[in-house]
Amino acid sequence: MSQVTQRTKKNIVDAMISLLEKKSFEKITVADICAEAMINHSTFYRYFTDKFVLLRSVFSYLLDDLISNSSNAETIVSQIADFIETNNNFMRHISPQYQTKANLYPEFRSILKDLVESKYKEPESQDDPLIQMIVTSDTPELMISFIVGGLVGLVEYLEYHDFQVPMKEFTGFAESFFKKWSNL
Secondary structure (H helix, E strand, O other): OOHHHHHHHHHHHHHHHHHHHHOOHHHOOHHHHHHHHOOOHHHHHHHOOOHHHHHHHHHHHHHHHHHHOHHHOOOHHHHHHHHHHHOHHHHHHHOHHHOOOOOOHHHHHHHHHHHHHHHHOOHHHOOOHHHHHHHHOOOHHHHHHHHHHHHHHHHHHHHHOOOOOOHHHHHHHHHHHHHHHHOO
């Protein structure tokens, strides 16, 4: 992929992220994306067939960013909490309560699954209570699914409370729960 292609795709992804900070996914049009990225419609369609395909690229980009910045976070839960706190409006605008047609949680669930799986493979993550649960499980894949489901449930709880739950409360509960569970 040429540098121009990479830069253009990144510019379009950044435009979508910027728009998702301001309004819900459902209300964003391709015209909005093109205006934000300062490109023509034909340029948009050269790289993406529609805004849903673009959103998958946004999620991929955010996952890569989340994984690459994971060395700063002590646990997966604190990493997710940092992400949600940093991207509060983004999370609000992709949450189902702001959509009438699109449920974007399956994409978010996929991101969390990829994050947990990548951390599971890192030797330096072995102290994380979630990773301990996976390592000691007889069925790691099933345990990853259980953990991701629990994390999505916590994010839904945050959504229900309009993302106003203090992050210390969120991380404290989740880390305590997973630590207790892994010691059973």
